[in-house]
Amino acid sequence: MGQRVFITGLGLITSIGNDVPGVIASLRDLRHGIQLYPPFEPESVPVKVAAPVRDFDTASNDPEDWTYPAAYKIRREVIRGMAPHGVYAWCAMQQAIADAALAESDVGDNADTGLYAASGGSPQLMGHMLGRMHKLGVMRCSPLGIVAAISGTLNFNLVAHFKIKGPSCGFSSACASSTHALGYAYDDLVLGRAKRMFVVGAEDGNLDSILPFAGMRALSLSRDPATASRPFDAARDGFVGTGGAAVLVLETEAEVERRKSAGAAVSLYGEVAGWGQASDGHNVAISHPEGEGLALAMRRALAAAQLEPSAVDYINAHATSTPIGDLSEIRAIKAVFGEGGAGPKVSSTKALTGHGLSLAGAMESAFCALALREGFIPGSAHITQLDPECAGVNIPRQTLDEAPAVALNNSSGFGGANVSVVLKRASS
Amino acid sequence: MPDAAQSTSQTVSSGTPAAPKDLSAEKEAELRESLKRCSAATLEAALKFLKTGDVEQLPTVVIGVIERFVDPDQRAKLQEKDDELRLIEDLGIDSLTMMEIVILVEEALQMTINNDELRNLRTVGDIKVFIDCKARGLPPPQPAKFLPVEQIVALMPIQPPFLFLGEASVSSANASAKYKITGQEFFLQGHFKNNPVLPASIMLEALGQLAVLYLLEGYEPTEAGKVVNADQIFFTGCEGVRVHRVCRPGDVLSLSIRPKRMKMPLATFEGTIRVGQEKAAIAEEITLTFGLKDAATAVVAPSAADAPSLSSLPTDTPQA
Numbered sequence: 001m002g003q004r005v006f007i008t009g010l011g012l013i014t015s016i017g018n019d020v021p022g023v024i025a026s027l028r029d030l031r032h033g034i035q036l037y038p039p040f041e042p043e044s045v046p047v048k049v050a051a052p053v054r055d056f057d058t059a060s061n062d063p064e065d066w067t068y069p070a071a072y073k074i075r076r077e078v079i080r081g082m083a084p085h086g087v088y089a090w091c092a093m094q095q096a097i098a099d100a101a102l103a104e105s106d107v108g109d110n111a112d113t114g115l116y117a118a119s120g121g122s123p124q125l126m127g128h129m130l131g132r133m134h135k136l137g138v139m140r141c142s143p144l145g146i147v148a149a150i151s152g153t154l155n156f157n158l159v160a161h162f163k164i165k166g167p168s169c170g171f172s173s174a175c176a177s178s179t180h181a182l183g184y185a186y187d188d189l190v191l192g193r194a195k196r197m198f199v200v201g202a203e204d205g206n207l208d209s210i211l212p213f214a215g216m217r218a219l220s221l222s223r224d225p226a227t228a229s230r231p232f233d234a235a236r237d238g239f240v241g242t243g244g245a246a247v248l249v250l251e252t253e254a255e256v257e258r259r260k261s262a263g264a265a266v267s268l269y270g271e272v273a274g275w276g277q278a279s280d281g282h283n284v285a286i287s288h289p290e291g292e293g294l295a296l297a298m299r300r301a302l303a304a305a306q307l308e309p310s311a312v313d314y315i316n317a318h319a320t321s322t323p324i325g326d327l328s329e330i331r332a333i334k335a336v337f338g339e340g341g342a343g344p345k346v347s348s349t350k351a352l353t354g355h356g357l358s359l360a361g362a363m364e365s366a367f368c369a370l371a372l373r374e375g376f377i378p379g380s381a382h383i384t385q386l387d388p389e390c391a392g393v394n395i396p397r398q399t400l401d402e403a404p405a406v407a408l409n410n411s412s413g414f415g416g417a418n419v420s421v422v423l424k425r426a427s428s
Numbered sequence: 429m430p431d432a433a434q435s436t437s438q439t440v441s442s443g444t445p446a447a448p449k450d451l452s453a454e455k456e457a458e459l460r461e462s463l464k465r466c467s468a469a470t471l472e473a474a475l476k477f478l479k480t481g482d483v484e485q486l487p488t489v490v491i492g493v494i495e496r497f498v499d500p501d502q503r504a505k506l507q508e509k510d511d512e513l514r515l516i517e518d519l520g521i522d523s524l525t526m527m528e529i530v531i532l533v534e535e536a537l538q539m540t541i542n543n544d545e546l547r548n549l550r551t552v553g554d555i556k557v558f559i560d561c562k563a564r565g566l567p568p569p570q571p572a573k574f575l576p577v578e579q580i581v582a583l584m585p586i587q588p589p590f591l592f593l594g595e596a597s598v599s600s601a602n603a604s605a606k607y608k609i610t611g612q613e614f615f616l617q618g619h620f621k622n623n624p625v626l627p628a629s630i631m632l633e634a635l636g637q638l639a640v641l642y643l644l645e646g647y648e649p650t651e652a653g654k655v656v657n658a659d660q661i662f663f664t665g666c667e668g669v670r671v672h673r674v675c676r677p678g679d680v681l682s683l684s685i686r687p688k689r690m691k692m693p694l695a696t697f698e699g700t701i702r703v704g705q706e707k708a709a710i711a712e713e714i715t716l717t718f719g720l721k722d723a724a725t726a727v728v729a730p731s732a733a734d735a736p737s738l739s740s741l742p743t744d745t746p747q748a
Contacts, residue, residue: 064465140534143527
């Protein structure tokens, strides 16, 4: 086994808060970020709720029209090639760099610092660009339309603007993408290929990125923001879309020690203890009914972390509030952790945030890191009547003042990609 | 001339605004949206051009569009109305920003610009001339040729240490060049004692050298099959020379000349030298004599003479 790997910084632009303290408060008080979403107002749109990020306006197709909190200043030649989620991530990067107390030389022009990112690209800007191409001709597409729109826009922009010189790559496994990014970033650190990795998940979370999921009947048609997203509830009827960005700073133990001895105020959120993945090989869009792949992913993650299932205190479930997906995961959890009340606490924070697609894994891994450092277990909100299939799984409805020592974060994506990551309290 | 010009306007897209035409309310609204980040004067000029075909409006539109994309702290430079202002070096415009400028100019003027037409547009003046020709339906001017110092050395009959041209740009309409006073110039040892100042005669010499370069690279003799003979170019006179600024080591001279009269065997130019935005010297007239020779027998020196490539650049190459 190589280097130990720690989480030393977080950056969060989410529907439940645009910084770490705000998100902690929302998780503790179970404050959700879901609203009746103005772009869904037209009668022709059956979906009514979404969980957009606040204090940003990225509705225009022209980045120079966008507004964002005054604490951030993004130059024109930086923002011009970005998608909305690029701006969210740029801001989250600033937070993470400050949170981890990184010096400028730790970030840019440093061959030992890398960045792995995941987003679904920008359907909004892609649509706009193709519209212009068909209407005005091929040569009138914005010269930066491609780098702003295609999948990979997130890493293109961040790597260039933060002068990343180490490993960089984008991950594309839909809703498991940024958990994959986290897993492979961990591997690179363990293998000595880098000393520090930024892991970034982000999504636009707007009409164009959310509404196409209505076609597959995956979105909740609820008109009540307070209960629309309700994983594990018997009446759940689909997910609520969200966007934003989450950044985790991962560093090797040696690098943490080096920075500490150089006087940097490094504080640890927790340790990445291991990860695992497995695939369903079952259906392009539907998870395996018994959660076969996810169960194997969890077993592999625990094996990599050299932990027994009984060591896990908290599972941040992937559960998106869809009828089929939540059940697959519950069955997988039961298979790995055994039936009966002695298992880990399980909650889905998507009840509060909505489902962030490629953002989800990084965001929820960050939530786990917060739970480990702050000593709480987020509750699973909005359950009126628990799905009977969930009986026997310990799903707290309120946030608990219990400090977990080991947390596990699950993610599942299209094609049956399942990823599970194990985080440990730093002191353990 | 404009009549003849319009008959050759096929190079401009079907939306050519060379002739006055109506502008639909919808088009006007689109234009307002496209130019919303440009100055009011830019929009006004674009509307006037589209409605009346008045090409006098074009410089305002072009400068307005460039200004919109240039970093705010570089914008003051555009107000100097210096056509020699270089897009990349002076304004910090990268190739992607150049594309943004082109697309917005296309939208504003409702014309189509091809990629290959854009090469060699190095200065604000290049763009103005290009757009002007385009809007009048004239063929674009021969693009200015950019010559790095190695190529200048290979072409010129004048050689170091008496060559006062660094990089240069030559077109059929004018020529410009840079020269940085290094402080190592031999004559600065004595001019003046412990106080190096570029002699005014050298300023004039530098402008004359640029005129020589123009004759060799920018001028096309009307007589078919002939080229300018580098061995037969000599200074004959100058008029209206004024020096406005003392130039010292470290200063970068921006030299430019423009032909005023070309009548064998005399070629008369006007020339100016700037340092940054400051006027350093002007010459109302510099006149050279020149002779021609057969293009076919241009190869006087058999070795490497017709190959002004980097590999054949010994400073003793007499001419190319």
